[in-house]
Amino acid sequence: MKKYLSFFKMRLIASLQYRAAALAGLSTQFVWGGMEVLLYRALWSAHPERFPMGAEALAAYIWLQQAFLTFFALWQWDRELAESVRNGTVAYELTRPTDLYGMWFAKSLAQRVSRGLLRCAPVILLGALIPAPWGLRLRVSPAAFGLFLLSTALMLLVVCSMSMLTYALCFFVTDHRGIVTVLTPLADFLGGAIVPLPFLPEGLRRFAELTPFGAMQNVPLRVFGGDLAGAAALRAVGLQVFWAAAMTAAGYALMRAGLRRTVIAGG
């Protein structure tokens, strides 16, 4: 356990090195969140009754999405991991007395969480300062907030196990960028990164909610705003557990198979 905590610490330390990147990301997230709020406000003022989400729930969705972007944005790949397979640095990782899957999972989890924790506070603060209904407010019961925390943790597992699945695929292809190019827009669309899932047509929404992408940001962000509650919320959390377990098992198996056929060439 201690070594996994160390990875986390290392990532936090490493992330702190990139001050400019953190500042740039932060300002992007302010502006992006603000633009989204303005856009939805315009739509909402035209037809408030046809809105599939309450304005407060939507505002919470947008601000939390910006605050914790690195937690779930699938395009935040750990380039080092994929590159290490491509250029053979993975040889070093294999001389460590740890399981490669566990080590990489810890690394990619640590990267997401450490980056998110470093950036979330200013966005949350700003979101909270914006007047209702477009500001960030905690309006749900303590029980629902507990469910939000649980589904956030599960979401991290889903996101990381999917990332691991793609890193494992790196052992089979020359370059991982193709996989990333296909997966990123798919995940953004079906995961509710571009438009929250309630805004999609009914059939598409139901489908998206069943995919692993729908088990990511979609769940905690909607639970926080109260848009997803009761039995539906519990069902979504159950799906998260399923996808995290299934994709971890698949990624683990795929990585084992990949390592067996790996040849590290040169030097």
Place this chain on the structure above:
Amino acid sequence: MIEMEGVSKTYRVRRREAGLGNAVKSLFSREYTEIPALRDVTFAIPDGQIVGYIGPNGAGKSTTVKILSGILRPDCGVCRVNGLVPWEDRKRHVARLGVVFGQRSQLWWDVPVIDSLELLRDIYRVPEGRYRENLDRLTELLDLADLLRTPARMLSLGQRMRCEIAAALLHSPEVLFLDEPTIGLDAVSKLKVREFILEQNRLCGTTVILTTHDMQDVDALCSRVLLIGKGRLLLDGTTAEIRAMAGENLSTEESVADLYRRFGI
């Protein structure tokens, strides 16, 4: 004790002629060539020996090191390092092993070296007392005091190599594999690295396998030399024996070149 008996390993390499036409053709049918990297290699190295593992490029040196480190699985043959089969008991095996690949880095690029070392301490579960002791000794012998708080990316190659070696020895491994540790180093850094390897071997009885193209490394360090070419073990002896084989008054470098020619490798 490191034992290898009848170890063979073959790679499949994709081949095609140059040009766009051939590139398109290879989309549909790929041509593979089997490259035997190791053919029936057998040797044994007792504890505490420093062995130079030499041979021309592509001879199979790195393949041997990778098999001994548990990264690769040979096609056939028996291999044991201190009683463990590297690729089967990988975790237990590598916990007692230190590796330096001269052409790759194990330090985290953007953070100070000391942070990487602390991470390795936790990965290998080195007790704090022993970590301190090892770190102090390594810092003194490799002259790291000023380097530890510098990010790895800001170090010169020689400085970084010294840090890499320190990183490989924090957990007091019984066996150390050095894959071209002096590649690209200046004279001063080379001497320092060599001196350190001897010291480590003398003080801790560490078994060292050193692959290198630098015959001065071999002269300075190795009591025994294994010569490999085209995947076969061709010679197993001391540097003096190698020089004697080449006859006349040749340096080790010239003798080895002579042997390469004579073995046609």
